[in-house]
Each structure stands twice: as C-alpha cells, then as structure tokens.
Amino acid sequence: MKHVYTWGAILAIVVASVVGDVLLSRAMKQVGDVGALRRRAGLWTVIGRTLSNPNFLLAVTSMAAAFFSLLFALSWGDVSLVAPAAASLTFIGNAIAAKIFLHERVDRRRWIAASLVAAGVALLAG
C-alpha cells in the first residue's frame, strides 16, 4: 500500500511540475523578453507585468503544490526512488506538454535530448 502512496505522490509531483513549467513559460512569453523590456521600460514595469500575469500566479501555485507533493513522497518513499523518478518523468512530461499546449516545435533533436537527459538524470540521481 505504501508503494501505491509513493507512486501516487510521484505522479502528483510530475503533474504539478509540468503544469507549473508550462504556465510559467506561457506567462513569460506573454510578458516578453525580460532583458529588452527592462532596458525599454525599467525594472518595475517588468516586475509589475510579471506579477499581474494570471498564468504566472497559477504557475507559482502549481510549483508550490509540486514542492508539498515532494515532501509527502519523501515521507513515504526513499529519496533514491523519488528524486530520479520525479525528475526524469518531468523531463518527458514537459516535452509532451510543450508540444501540445505551447505549440513548441519539438523536433527529433529535442526528443532525443529530452530522452537522453531523462535517462541521464535517472542514472545520476539513482
């Protein structure tokens, strides 16, 4: 039963992380190139525009949910399972979500990169 809880928490981490990353990416594309905007309109404009973006606020909420899911996962399972499983599944989940929701051109080069990184993280953190 503990196994089911651990994998349930890992799934929650992955979903919350992917949702957070996708929303943050969408928010920052809506804000625009931060460096150029800061030079043009000043730092306070950048901060104001970022903090008032609803996608940004939802992204931060999602990331907080991922963090608390991680705490729960670590209380049920070993860090040697939780950390690599969550990190590598998040890489693959991000690549799929970026293609579907952000319409990024995830070509063969990026699929290979995401798979290599996910496998590498699993080996390194395991």
Place this chain on the structure above:
Amino acid sequence: MNFRKYLVLAGVTVFAVAGDAMLSHGMKQVGGISLHHLQSVIFAVLNPWVALGIFFLLGFFYTYTNALSWADLTYVMPATALGYVLLALVARFVLHEHISPLRWIGIVLITSGVGFVAGGPALTEHPLAEAGKMAEKARADTIGNEVGV
C-alpha cells in the same frame, strides 16, 4: 543567442546547484522536522546556510523566468539538468567522492542531451507572432517614411 543569454542559462544551472547544496547542508544542521511540528520550518530559515540557499534559489527563479521569456521550455529544460552534472563533478574533484561507472554514464547522457538541443534554435517562431512582428515593422516603416516626408 548572444553572450548575455548564455550567461543567463549558466546562471540557471549554477544558482540551482548552489541553492540546493546550501539548503541541503543547512537542513542537515537544523535536523529532522516532524510533520506534527511544521512551525519549526520557520526557525530553519534562521540558519545562515538555509537563508543563503533560499537567496540562491531566488536567483535561480529569476534567471529561469528570464530564460523562459526568450527561449522555449524544451530548450531551457536541459540547461537545468546540467546542474546534476556540475554537482557530480564538484563531488568528484572538490570533495573527492567516488563516482560509480553508472553515474559517469549518466553524466555523458545529460551532456550529450544538452549538446543536442543547444545546436538547434532557442525559440519556435509561431506564424501568428511572425505576422504580428512583420505588421509592427511595416507600421514603423510607414511612420518613419511619413516623418521623413
């Protein structure tokens, strides 16, 4: 991609690793926190390593959001994974820890993955956004011509 943007990506990697390492070091000094005494997390912030770790993680969040404002998520993602490689190299060459062959394979896989994605374009150009940019440029040209006349 210019030098400033490569610097931001390097910041994503370095800040994440430094923040995680300091937070981990600080939390080991603070000791275990029971789920029944969650308020002790607040006192953990008073530990200098934890405070410094949070400061570096704020740096990570700033550089990460900055990078996402001009690059695709699937482009920035591998840069964050380079942090694992950096951490393993610090463990091997600074802390003189043993790295198993499987971990070396992991390092090679992540580095090749980052190399693969870094060779391609950083941002997907969407047809609508491109049309918008062209319209904006045409409008600016028109205004320029009118001012010139």
